[in-house]
Amino acid sequence: MKKVYINSIASISPQKTFDSSEFLNEIIIHEDQVVFAVEPVYKDYIPPAAARRMAKGIKMGVVASKMALREAGLEQVDAIITGTGMGCLRDSEKFLSGIIDNNEQFLTPTSFIQSTHNTVGGQIALELQCKGYNFTYVHGSNSFESALMDAKLQLELEEAENILIGGVDELADYTTKLNKIIHHIKDKKTSSHNLLDSKTKGAVFGEGANFFVLSNKKQATAYAEVVSVKIFNTLSESDVAETALSFLKENNLTVEAIDAIVLGRNGDVEFDGFYTKLSLSLFSNTPQICYKHLIGEFNTASPFGIWLASKILKTQNVPNVLKWNEKNTSSYNTILLYNQYRGENHSFIILKSC
Amino acid sequence: MEALKQELKENIIEQLNLEDMTAEDIADDDMLFGDGLALDSIDALELIVMLDKNYGIKLTDPKEGRAIFESINTMAAYISEHRSK
Numbered sequence: 001m002k003k004v005y006i007n008s009i010a011s012i013s014p015q016k017t018f019d020s021s022e023f024l025n026e027i028i029i030h031e032d033q034v035v036f037a038v039e040p041v042y043k044d045y046i047p048p049a050a051a052r053r054m055a056k057g058i059k060m061g062v063v064a065s066k067m068a069l070r071e072a073g074l075e076q077v078d079a080i081i082t083g084t085g086m087g088c089l090r091d092s093e094k095f096l097s098g099i100i101d102n103n104e105q106f107l108t109p110t111s112f113i114q115s116t117h118n119t120v121g122g123q124i125a126l127e128l129q130c131k132g133y134n135f136t137y138v139h140g141s142n143s144f145e146s147a148l149m150d151a152k153l154q155l156e157l158e159e160a161e162n163i164l165i166g167g168v169d170e171l172a173d174y175t176t177k178l179n180k181i182i183h184h185i186k187d188k189k190t191s192s193h194n195l196l197d198s199k200t201k202g203a204v205f206g207e208g209a210n211f212f213v214l215s216n217k218k219q220a221t222a223y224a225e226v227v228s229v230k231i232f233n234t235l236s237e238s239d240v241a242e243t244a245l246s247f248l249k250e251n252n253l254t255v256e257a258i259d260a261i262v263l264g265r266n267g268d269v270e271f272d273g274f275y276t277k278l279s280l281s282l283f284s285n286t287p288q289i290c291y292k293h294l295i296g297e298f299n300t301a302s303p304f305g306i307w308l309a310s311k312i313l314k315t316q317n318v319p320n321v322l323k324w325n326e327k328n329t330s331s332y333n334t335i336l337l338y339n340q341y342r343g344e345n346h347s348f349i350i351l352k353s354c
Numbered sequence: 355m356e357a358l359k360q361e362l363k364e365n366i367i368e369q370l371n372l373e374d375m376t377a378e379d380i381a382d383d384d385m386l387f388g389d390g391l392a393l394d395s396i397d398a399l400e401l402i403v404m405l406d407k408n409y410g411i412k413l414t415d416p417k418e419g420r421a422i423f424e425s426i427n428t429m430a431a432y433i434s435e436h437r438s439k
Binding site: 105106 | 369370371372373374392396399400403406407
């Protein structure tokens with residue numbers, strides 16, 4: 001089987017990450033319960049005629065995909081695989097509100113067309129004129145991981161050579177209101193400074209798009225090798241450590257071989273215990289990295305973890321703002337990522353320098 | 355009639371998300387489709403719904419739409435003659 005490499009990365013997030021030459025040099029401290037993406041100048045990437053019907057999520061996805069392709073030096077890919085937890089929420093809300101407000105009359109086509117979950121994947125394909133495999137996974141907080149797994153299998157089996165994969169989710173007003181009512185969003189404003197230690201229920205919600213070109217041919221630009229991906233819909237807190245250990249064993253690795261662990265800790269006192277199980281036991285001597293205080297929580301926040309792990313493997317630098325403990329290592333060669341949301345959809349990923 | 359033309363321009367800009375465009379940028383005789391504003395078939399559907407919702411005009415013959423949506427002038431003339439609200 002062929003190895004799978006991350007040849008390029010691109011991120012649009014609530015931090016200024018769209019400039020890929022930087023690695024969190026300048027940190028934006030957010031103070032609210034929802035944090036919005038810092039947007040690039042879309043007109044530099046999308047013709048105004050095409051952009052006018054695109055909501056924020058579509059624009060973020062299309063632009064992040066273009067950035068990833070540009071870095072990989074590719075004009076075409078064999079497949080486009082997207083992950084999204086909630087799809088194009090803004091247009092969904094607009095379309096559904098229109099039905100209610102107008103008593104099921106006067107329904108216009110644009111927001112309906114743009115509201116489907118696979119709109120981002122479709123728009124990218126239209127822009128590239130890519131008629132290859134195009135798939136969108138909608139699996140909650142394992143949406144991106146499902147896309148990653150699909151791409152990995154295709155590349156390993158040489159069914160494709162270059163695949164564009166990405167995760168995208170956008171914030172939308174009405175859904176945000178609902179998430180506040182059910183306390184999935186924190187009741188009070190919380191600063192990025194103390195979010196991970198807030199010890200309150202709920203999360204700060206965010207949005208963003210993270211895209212990657214994966215290939216079974218390593219380019220000079222390559223960031224990392226994707227060694228393994230495993231997802232679980234359900235996993236109890238008491239089984240997390242054992243599951244992590246089994247995952248490492250399956251990949252002929254030990255805890256000591258892991259140079260850093262990237263955790264999806266989001267400051268929700270109800271569910272951060274899953275991460276604590278790993279950080280206080282198996283990986284207590286491993287450098288631990290967290291990121292959701294910078295970008296918030298959303299179903300496709302975890303590819304931001306892959307984005308930063310890729311950066312770490314390439315630059316051998318961990319910005320202080322990401323460090324959860326004081327442990328250090330001389331070099332970063334193997335990174336384990338673990339993520340879950342509200343105790344469901346757990347993922348383990350191993351990336352290795354290449 | 356001038357007020358209706360201004361209203362149409364503002365509604366078209368809003369409904370069709372014509373970013374960076376103001377009512378002043380659209381001349382009364384500019385072609386809405388083709389070389390002028392370069393609207394497309396999805397925009398045509400939006401305009402048909404707009405006529406129904408805002409002016410109570412139901413277009414049933416698509417061929418009719420081609421002449422009505424030629425410019426702001428033709429739209430305003432048709433609406434003035436056929437509006438029910």
